[in-house]
Amino acid sequence: MPFKAVFQNPSEFRIKVREGGWKNPTPYQCPGYVQANLVVLPKEYAFDFMGFCHRNPKPCPLIEVLEPGEIEAKISAPRSDIRTDLPKYRVFQNGKTYLKDDIMDLWRDDLVTFLLGCSFTFDSVLLNAGIPVRHIGEGKNVSMYITNRRCNPFGVFRGPLIVSMRPIPSHLIPLAVELSGDFPMAHGSPVHVGNPLSLGIKDLEKPDFGDPVTIEEDEIPVFWACGVTPQEAISESSIDFAITHAPGHMFVTDLTLEMVKGKALLSPEGEYAKRR
Amino acid sequence: MPFKAVFQNPSEFRIKVREGGWKNPTPYQCPGYVQANLVVLPKEYAFDFMGFCHRNPKPCPLIEVLEPGEIEAKISAPRSDIRTDLPKYRVFQNGKTYLKDDIMDLWRDDLVTFLLGCSFTFDSVLLNAGIPVRHIGEGKNVSMYITNRRCNPFGVFRGPLIVSMRPIPSHLIPLAVELSGDFPMAHGSPVHVGNPLSLGIKDLEKPDFGDPVTIEEDEIPVFWACGVTPQEAISESSIDFAITHAPGHMFVTDLTLEMVKGKALLSPEGEYAKRR
Numbered sequence: 287m288p289f290k291a292v293f294q295n296p297s298e299f300r301i302k303v304r305e306g307g308w309k310n311p312t313p314y315q316c317p318g319y320v321q322a323n324l325v326v327l328p329k330e331y332a333f334d335f336m337g338f339c340h341r342n343p344k345p346c347p348l349i350e351v352l353e354p355g356e357i358e359a360k361i362s363a364p365r366s367d368i369r370t371d372l373p374k375y376r377v378f379q380n381g382k383t384y385l386k387d388d389i390m391d392l393w394r395d396d397l398v399t400f401l402l403g404c405s406f407t408f409d410s411v412l413l414n415a416g417i418p419v420r421h422i423g424e425g426k427n428v429s430m431y432i433t434n435r436r437c438n439p440f441g442v443f444r445g446p447l448i449v450s451m452r453p454i455p456s457h458l459i460p461l462a463v464e465l466s467g468d469f470p471m472a473h474g475s476p477v478h479v480g481n482p483l484s485l486g487i488k489d490l491e492k493p494d495f496g497d498p499v500t501i502e503e504d505e506i507p508v509f510w511a512c513g514v515t516p517q518e519a520i521s522e523s524s525i526d527f528a529i530t531h532a533p534g535h536m537f538v539t540d541l542t543l544e545m546v547k548g549k550a551l552l553s554p555e556g557e558y559a560k561r562r
Numbered sequence: 563m564p565f566k567a568v569f570q571n572p573s574e575f576r577i578k579v580r581e582g583g584w585k586n587p588t589p590y591q592c593p594g595y596v597q598a599n600l601v602v603l604p605k606e607y608a609f610d611f612m613g614f615c616h617r618n619p620k621p622c623p624l625i626e627v628l629e630p631g632e633i634e635a636k637i638s639a640p641r642s643d644i645r646t647d648l649p650k651y652r653v654f655q656n657g658k659t660y661l662k663d664d665i666m667d668l669w670r671d672d673l674v675t676f677l678l679g680c681s682f683t684f685d686s687v688l689l690n691a692g693i694p695v696r697h698i699g700e701g702k703n704v705s706m707y708i709t710n711r712r713c714n715p716f717g718v719f720r721g722p723l724i725v726s727m728r729p730i731p732s733h734l735i736p737l738a739v740e741l742s743g744d745f746p747m748a749h750g751s752p753v754h755v756g757n758p759l760s761l762g763i764k765d766l767e768k769p770d771f772g773d774p775v776t777i778e779e780d781e782i783p784v785f786w787a788c789g790v791t792p793q794e795a796i797s798e799s800s801i802d803f804a805i806t807h808a809p810g811h812m813f814v815t816d817l818t819l820e821m822v823k824g825k826a827l828l829s830p831e832g833e834y835a836k837r838r
Contacts, residue, residue, distance in 0.1 A: 353613070440629065
């Protein structure tokens, strides 16, 4: 059963999530709006993580960075609460991970929140151009894989590149590359087309995160950098506490596609606009 | 007397500077290569500063961030030494500032180096397109002004936007905007065209940094965001120690214009290339 875009308005969607009314993955919710990966870290690791993002802009495009203790993403989602507005969280504590519906009880004043772009952002652009997006068509979470490619390390953070996969009909691959390439803040163009083994992916039917999807004849698997990458970098680091979104369960912002298209710099007024 | 591009090769230029053979501003040295602003801070302020850069990408486009204690800009200038390879440094210590030829004796293992793009980078592009660049024509440093526009604060950092000014013939302004806009990593397009007073600049002949230049009839002052902006943010902050370049005395990298044109993301291999 395909996902329906039940929600169109991001602030209404966030309130629904906050009230416990949506605990599922977020593909195709609020189409036309930017979805974001979440990383929350103690301030002592915040510079290391920001350096890691700067060295790895494909998997880690930074949309917004909050000051320590701040819970509202004022630039990308006014009146949001980072502790409750995602459908599911993943907590990293002393070498173990577990899922959680909200992080109210884990919040501390030294926690720094990072929002990173997500490829769900351009799924509606692909669909509108007539490119099938299988995980949406099949009502599933996107397939995500740990690759054999290493990120550029910085500070305590090091780890593999994680990718999301969309099967794309051969003749539509150039269009999919061009269209997604317009959104560097949502991982931009793919990192790889067509050879899972060269990324170290042995079985597409067994993703490391998310769901497997059908690959039709004449479709080629296309791989985009994925915002789950920081989660593996957190796992490989020595840090004892961090919070992220659960893969596929994103933070939906008020930013529109148009606002983050192309260069997507913040305006001098600290807001996103198409170009300045 | 116009500046001559005495040096063409950035690594040779850096060695000349290192040996004390060049203590002047750097416009039009090594044309075709990226020049960078320098900010060096104790690690405890590094996250705050990186957040400030993220919130103010026009004045503060980050080219490279070094790990604490590192002195070589491995990505943008292999075999460089950040302590010696700029013609002049500005030291901020306990509320005072002074200039220095090198910072060997001030170096500490907790210092973090940031390299930010500089508009000198696209001066040669303007010249090649037939747009006069007056500070080069007159053999001067560029004119820089403190404006009445405030940056977006982050952490301990807050301050005014600093701009550089180039007088441009009216009919060439659109071209100058387009050409510089191709280089967001070098401040990109101007922030303002034509009305100094609305930026709080009362007298163009009295720049706050650099030299005054001649404005010919039919020329309009055009203002670009400037990498001296962090220096005022350091002054306004409460921090007791920082090092920057002296205005106009830049770090010349090995990156070519082509490498930072457009989106200018780091490649997955941690290097700059035109597009990926």
